[in-house]
Amino acid sequence: GRDGAVIAADLTPEMLAQARPQAAAARAALVLADARKLPFADASADALFAAGLINHLPDPEAGLGELARVTRTGGLLVLFHPSGRAALAARHGRTLTQDEPLSAGPLQRSTTATGWRLAAYDDAVDHFFALAVRC
Template sequence: MSDDHTHVQEFFGARAADWDTRFPDDGPAYEAAVSDMGLRLGDRVLDAGCGTGRALPPLKAVVGASGVVVGADLTWAMLEAAVRAGRDRDGRLLLTDVAALPLRSESLDAVFAAGLVAHLPNPAENLRELARVVQPGGTLALFHPIGRAALAARQGRQLTPEDLRAESNLGPLLTDSGWDMTSYADEDARFLALAVRRG
């Protein structure tokens, strides 16, 4: 396992038990982001880096009983927290690296990814892997329940021009990875970039 993976697992493993209580008011932001994805009944969707599974219930509510929701995360403690919260009823949980998904190519209609981009060891390659498992025309949602400036303030850091989630950086990164960005919102209350898988 790489040092990047070990660092991510240690960071989130130490925070898994109280993750949901630290951010109790994020539910409506998750629901709104899922709503903006344009999912349909019967769709197959991956929550990449699902953490404690907070996106799984709204995803399952949209795709319905005929749809498939998969939550993938690298950190066992986060998936355990998802099970304790009962969210495994809304999606199948996979302990896996989103950089090497055990899923067939073009087997999904969409990917939801909350707070994932900043933790990807090789963003272009990793976003390409997400593109691999989504059929052409499928959707990618890169989400965070607060915007870039609010997150930087919370973390006690300054925004820099190199920030991967800046629109001027994220658009070309997505294009190079098989996606076309279709909308971008960076507000105090949320960050949401939507992209479509190129054919």
């Protein structure tokens, strides 16, 4: 909306450099930040979009907790990847297991434990999508 802002955060300057042209076109701010310790106030975000984030966190539950900290009650968290978990595992030469952070059971448990309600889960061949609502 007119009063809102879009902020893109990443841990690496290289990824922010790649995002700079799109961020400028979208009038989005770029912030160098660790998703486990975000430089934002409590309950300051209405929605978060995390593309490919959870599998890169050493402690996914701690990361989800930090995302919950900065999201207002009723706010949304979209977890997305442009390929499904099976395709991603195959591309990296590994076998998909049911105990991975983005498997349905573990993701349900970790979102619940960190203040989210998992509202949608879709692990398709060509994408991964989960939607959680901040409790």
